Amino acid sequence: MAFGDTGSNFQAISGTESHSLPQLRPKDTGDGVPTTPPFGQIRYDSPRDQVVRQDEGEEVDQGVQDDGSPTGVDGQAQTGASTKSPSYVVDPPHLAEWRQRLFDLEEMVVMTNTEFETYFPHIDNVYSHRSTQRYKRKSFVSSYWDCRLKGRPPGTPKSTDPNKKKRKRQGRGLDLCDVKIKIVEYGAPSATASSTEDLPEEVLSVFGGDREHGGKVWTVQRVCGFGPVERKGAGIAPASHKHGLEKSDEIKKNSVLRWVAAQGKEARKAATAVRPVGCRATGLAAVTARKRSREAGLKLYASCLCPFSQRVWIALEAKGLAYQYCETDPFKTPKPTHLLEVSPRGTVPAIKHGEWPCSESGVILEYLEEIDSKVRLHPTNPRLKANCRLWIDFINSEMVPAFYAVLAATEEAAQNVAIEKLQGDVTCLMLAADERGPYFLGDQMCLVDIHLTPFVLRMSRILQPIRGWPPPVPESRWQIWVDAIESNVHIRNTVSAERLYVETVDLLVKGRDAQVGG
Ligand SMILES: N[C@@H](CCC(=O)N[C@@H](CS)C(=O)NCC(=O)O)C(=O)O
Structure with missing residues (x-):
């Protein structure tokens, strides 16, 4: 799918009017001096x-x-x-x-x-x-x-202090x-x-x-x-x-x-540290996993490390549905039988509703939307809904691969190219979003937000420290959106402590090979 600089291939999300362009750059006084620091201090x-x-x-x-x-x-x-x-x-x-x-x-x-x-x-x-x-x-x-x-x-004498760090002197x-x-x-x-x-x-x-x-x-x-x-x-x-x-x-x-x-x-040290066998959620995610461990008619098979699983987990929390969280390791060999029963490719997330199995995060999210109308995550207006689906497609076909490309780039030059591509995609999405936000459609979180959220969370937790991904420009539309994501209680309930993400980055890379088109 091709995108023009202004993202104009898509209608504005209201379906009727266009939005003015959000600022992704720091304000400039005109004399070359930023009035606000550009990337978070x-x-x-x-x-x-x-x-x-x-x-x-x-x-x-x-x-x-x-x-x-x-x-x-x-x-x-x-x-x-x-x-x-x-x-x-x-x-x-x-x-x-x-x-x-x-x-x-x-x-x-x-x-x-x-x-x-x-x-x-x-x-x-x-x-x-x-x-x-x-x-x-x-x-x-x-x-x-x-x-x-x-x-x-x-005559400058060399330091005789034995505690002084010896550096190579040229x-x-x-x-x-x-x-x-x-x-x-x-x-x-x-x-x-x-x-x-x-x-x-x-x-x-x-x-x-x-x-x-x-x-x-x-x-x-x-x-x-x-x-x-x-x-x-x-x-x-x-x-x-x-x-x-x-x-x-x-x-x-x-x-x-x-x-x-x-x-x-x-x-990098943290990333290559020996990973504990059988990863478990930590932090607030662990609390939620425990709270949702009781037997229920709707079961979620998920891995706390998997961004695709987190999409479904967030939706279940946001909708307040009764469900059972089943931590499942999709990388185990052989794959767990209970996983293969609900997910033919052996990937998480998957659900079982009664006896009915379903896999693929996007499909599960649509299903949950169909069975629950109390907390809506899709707009009811058919055109607006179609527009949201287009942006979900953009996230899955452009942004998710771009995220993994940054993750995979070990050389600085390749990193710069990959970061630029992902930044361009972020700009595109922000240009289509509601001008004030904080979410894509305005003050309510929707499926577009949910599709990207796990990757946004990993941008600051993984890409920033190991790949130099820049934090959002203060006060930009992107910053407002990221802040809303980070402070949303339903999202937070699915987030583990920060170090879990960087310590298990090798599994995330492995997971990339399994995801086809998101
Ligand atoms: N398109 C899938 C992707 C799911 C996916 O890639 N899951 C990874 C974990 S993050 C997985 O289960 N990998 C198992 C494997 O590689 O065998 C979705 O949206 O649900």
Whole structure:
């Protein structure tokens, strides 16, 4: 099935009117700066030990790296605000431009706190921290940094600390690059600072009314020398880099890339961990499975790992029908006889209603809709219903294979292609959805939502950590939809604890081979 960019092969879901296009991109102020971070901010806590010394009214950071430059215990570059956990935005817009700007520093760059926290961790590999100065009666903190390609100052001793992580040191010549920078963090006025202290005009204009509310502004500039007194007026222009940004990137990864790599490693470790035999639901799904374990006329044969099983499970919960949940392992050899009796291909989900067996998630969902009209999951309007079926077909024929393609892609280039395809499909679906949502048809969950939900749940739990699938853009229509799914009580009742999904990813891949057209 071919889809145009606007998804216009399909009528709008109301069947009568078209919908305006939902935003999948972050808002842009027009000056290249996002007003909201683009992909959900990732926060993590890192211990930032600081050794502080009183020095003539100033406090100076004293952590020293084995190449002579100071660092926190985790190797993170330190700024004046180094005791605070940073927010990492993995893929902010205009990243390349911002990185180049903070590399070249042709002129002083004034940044809001959000901008600094967003972009500096993407460029901190270029610089290595040298010292920080805090002033008792001023509300700003200055830190001084060398270009990492400066080389090591003569006589820098190797660390003798036996607990210090030994890293491969690459010999570099001295004084390769003379760039030194100064970063100033202007905070809200402190109790001791005068509110009109000598702030540069550019800084005051960025603060605007914010300063009173605790906002921060940062300036980043190249300087000639270090220390409280710069060699102002010495007639020496601050040096520019003697190498390109690529060279710096070759030498060291920035904090965000290192963090992403560490996350991927963790997730891969979890994915290859030995899987407990006979998987059982965990978390809320386990509670529901226990609650529904009593004998009933309607039986659901399902696997807690299987996205197709989860579709039927969600529908049964949403409809409030009496049913018996029977955890069934479809990968067992030989396949359980009771499974083959209800599902000729031996796949889950399958149901038995009285003595009548049925398999295939899509078919079962339609059947449940026919036998229960109390909680409707299909609209009654025949055209709207047909439209929903078209989108269900789109999910099964385009999105589900695209999901598995991302899962199967181990090489970065293949991952990018597969992610782009799936993102395109998401956009297509969102363009067809009710404009306000939160669900596909509006405020009620329907079968279109149910068909995709298990895969949406696995995007954040599996694809995001192991394949770099991006989280939704905050406030986008997609984010609204994902939030509704994650907080729906009937859906939540079928969801196991997060680690179960990534730990059993090999079974999910195996399951792909069995699913034909969803
Ligand atoms: N088209 C089927 C797909 C079901 C499916 O692929 N189930 C997998 C588990 S996720 C399975 O039972 N696989 C058994 C096997 O590979 O033998 C549906 O929608 O129900």
